[in-house]
Amino acid sequence: MSSRSGAEVRDALLNGRPISWGFNPKERRVILQFPKVLGGEKYVLCIAGYYTFVARPMERGFVPKVFANDLLRRGACAIKQVFSRSTA
């Protein structure tokens, strides 16, 4: 989950693919306060695992403005490569 680039994650999300993010299992991220009937203790705990997001169907294909230029640039490069191959 940590080796992906931002562009890969964005592309996957925008194409409706599920993307997961994990927790560092060594980091204490949860504070849980129990009620008095269960002792009333406060715990600071490590959590392990992940959560997954999927763009809603109506959102798929949506291209945020901040990424549009990047996609256009990559598209232009791909067309240029195909053109140079076909004319070589």
Added chain:
Amino acid sequence: MSRNLLHFDVTDLNVTVAEGVRFKWQGKEIDSGPLTIKLGAPGSAGVIDYDAGTVDVEYRARISSPALEEIYDILEDMGEERGETAPFDVVIRSKGSIFGDDHSLRLAGKGELTDHRLFDPSETSLEILAPTH
């Protein structure tokens, strides 16, 4: 002018607190065993605002553990309605930022508990801290 928003559903949440907790109930100290936090009621969802570089997400989660399940069973045997003793549901509202290099998320949030026989919302709280990096 429309904003660069991406609405999403949370389709999975699979979290374990392996160390569990030790709590007291009716004078006894009890080891909860591993706590699990998974999706509960439907409707977990959120939105990424690419203009602001922020994420807002709501997880509708359910917390369980072997020892809690045993206590729910005992309470049920004692005549409590199962609906009042289990499940232990919580709505976690998290906010945070997105980092462009790897699209990592830095989320922190607070849980809002539903009414529960054991986990009185006025005495119980759940907070998720942001990752340190």
